[in-house]
Amino acid sequence: MEKYPSGLTIRNVSKRYANGVQALHDVSLDIPPGMYGLLGPNGAGKSTLMRTLATLQEPDTGQLRLGHLDVVHQKEAVRQTLGYLPQEFGVYPKASAEELLDYFAVLKGITDRATRKAATEALLRQTNLWDKRKQQLGGYSGGMKQRFGVAVALLGTPRLLIVDEPTAGLDPAERVRFLNLLSEVGETGVVILSTHLVADVAELCTRMAIIDRGRILLEARPLEAVAALHGRIWRRLTDKPALPALAQQHRIISAKRLSGRTLVHVYSEALPGPGFEPVEPDLEDVYFSALTGCLGAARQQPKAAVGL
Template structure:
């Protein structure tokens, strides 16, 4: 059972066009929705989670109409928003039990077995008696996944789940997510390229409410073979390079600037070919090499 999104649009009262005719086919498994902050990711996630109405378009989860059959969707939905609150004086075990009741698991024995299994799955069993107010950011995120998994959802949405996590917690969290995409549609919304490259078999890149690219990450990377070139230069040379080449990214490296350029042919002296990765795919899409050009060159948004 997959998720079908057709021509979904959303414009807010302040005039911001958050979604503009978004069309996606999302199969079961881990699906990455990648884009910068403000791209429309959270708007799409809230719409899929039935928290807001689209202005137009259709969304189907299997044969369930997400827009008109909200209660049916909510019965099989797990949602971990970008920010969520907890009762700091409640223990993980107590609060998860409470959420299980709200989810409709009223049988005490079944509820106990369910909460125990989820706390173990999220590696929180040893911390089950600890107050949530003392949890680290990563532990809270894992608790959020436990809540989202109540009821064995067929659609699981996680919105910017690794933002703010330290490297060790991020690895634990990604390992957990990687186990969840076998029987459900799991949508990972993020601006962190590495999250998608490590987890997702399918993905889309969104910016300014438009889908720039929908692909399998490995195939998207392969499509850039022979088209990404790099040079190490001084920052003062960037304006001239921007006039002559399609720069997709630039970053500091040992006091100089490492520039990646998209080109079908050798851009000129001083450039060398580089094996592309998903970050090159992402920046290429944002600068118009894939699909419509809907962003300024990414070099202008790198801290140089």
């Protein structure tokens, strides 16, 4: 019996492109129903994994299963229960949301007019676009277009919804509305949120994985990953010219400007030295600790501090 009968199972998936780039290295994950965050920097392999799960490309090796379905060998069956919102998608600017959603519903196989009308109305209401259903999509804001993309992705009530970098470019109010919508969808199926924004995962996801250079560095529950760093994160204000010397002596995981100086966060099992003070970790500390090799199965040599 599968560990997550209605979830997603990924085993030993690798992908190398024709230009020689190894986009995925032996990726294995168990993704249960609910909101799942895939967190990593640009170029980490997130979009490659999402496109593979969405049946848009095949892995070189490995297996992917959605419940009892084989994602590689049963593409059409998977597509019947899949919703996919890519990082960038186009719309016909002169079409209204109601018209275009009805068109996509036909493509999805909803051919009965009454059923299609009921489905499109329900989705436009769910995405808070009903009052703007007659407006041309070319006049929609970025957030409204993203919510329309979710409406398209939800046609047919998919068991798996994949959203790739969905909040990039949204203003704070639109971002909150969009994330609340995804959270509602996550109550009834598997939703994979692929992003480089730590805050999106911290606010929504019950489980997450951190990926970089095609490898899974950490897979955990966000709150448990943060708790595991308790007593291991230290901070210190310093001047920028002193950073190279600090980086030689300590495992700096992040550095950012603060009031004209630089605030560094250091990973250490004990007090790193004078001038440091303990800080309660957050998911950003988990993220940078994983990227710099302090955490996770794929431990690496320490890299240069992030954000210098």
